[in-house]
Amino acid sequence: MMNRQNMQKQRHEAGTRMMSEHEDAKRWNRRYAEEGEAWLQDAPRPLLLHYAHLLPRQGLALDAAAGVGRQGLFLAERGLQVIALDISEVGLRLAQAAAKARGVRLETAVYDLSHLWLPPHTFDVILNFRFLERHTFAIYRQSLKPGGLLFFETFVRSPRQTDTPHYYLQPGELRAAFADWEIIHWAEAPETCHHGRFPKLTASLVARKP
Numbered sequence: 001m002m003n004r005q006n007m008q009k010q011r012h013e014a015g016t017r018m019m020s021e022h023e024d025a026k027r028w029n030r031r032y033a034e035e036g037e038a039w040l041q042d043a044p045r046p047l048l049l050h051y052a053h054l055l056p057r058q059g060l061a062l063d064a065a066a067g068v069g070r071q072g073l074f075l076a077e078r079g080l081q082v083i084a085l086d087i088s089e090v091g092l093r094l095a096q097a098a099a100k101a102r103g104v105r106l107e108t109a110v111y112d113l114s115h116l117w118l119p120p121h122t123f124d125v126i127l128n129f130r131f132l133e134r135h136t137f138a139i140y141r142q143s144l145k146p147g148g149l150l151f152f153e154t155f156v157r158s159p160r161q162t163d164t165p166h167y168y169l170q171p172g173e174l175r176a177a178f179a180d181w182e183i184i185h186w187a188e189a190p191e192t193c194h195h196g197r198f199p200k201l202t203a204s205l206v207a208r209k210p
């Protein structure tokens with residue numbers, strides 16, 4: 001007879017297998033298999049480094065669409081407990097290996113953020129770097145604790161981006177979604193994309209929940 005632990009393990013493996021069929025998972029698994037080590041060599045995003053003095057020394061953080069975890073690892077090294085979610089199992093495995101090598105703990109889960117649910121008033125910090133799923137705005141709003149910090153940075157649609165409009169913010173959209181919070185940093189500026197592929201308009205926000 002199958003015990004509860006085996007059933008959970010089988011369910012987890014079935015979930016991961018299903019997720020690996022997702023088009024985003026296939027694309028990013030391929031990309032991280034080729035370039036993941038290079039992504040890990042990159043420093044955390046400048047926005048996070050610039051405002052690192054605002055981070056708490058302890059507490060719970062979420063790194064949403066964490067990839068290889070370069071931002072999440074930085075928070076873990078600073079003493080935060082970090083949960084890293086991403087659809088790419090390959091990315092998260094690299095993140096776990098990096099955490100082990102650096103002697104820090106990183107909780108990871110393969111997760112499709114288009115179906116995100118988070119418990120309310122739970123996180124001290126939420127990171128969302130270079131990923132957009134609009135319904136997460138409301139979830140992040142609810143799931144940060146009062147006084148918690150949101151770091152959000154992703155691309156803004158320009159006239160050149162006619163494909164996949166759902167991957168891009170409208171100008172001003174991100175700021176408007178958190179307009180009633182304390183806006184610590186807000187900018188929309190062109191920036192060279194990962195590994196210098198092409199410049200893209202990037203929106204960046206640091207906001208504190210009241």
Ligand SMILES: C[S@@+](CC[C@H](N)C(=O)[O-])C[C@H]1O[C@@H](n2cnc3c(N)ncnc32)[C@H](O)[C@@H]1O
Pocket residue numbers: 024025028064065066067068069070071085086087088091111112113114128129130131
């Ligand atoms: C541009 S990368 C950014 C990774 C990381 N935040 C960073 O700055 O290094 C976008 C990430 O979104 C993840 N992703 C794409 N679609 C996703 C989905 N539906 N659910 C969860 N993660 C997803 C990819 O696997 C990839 O790691």
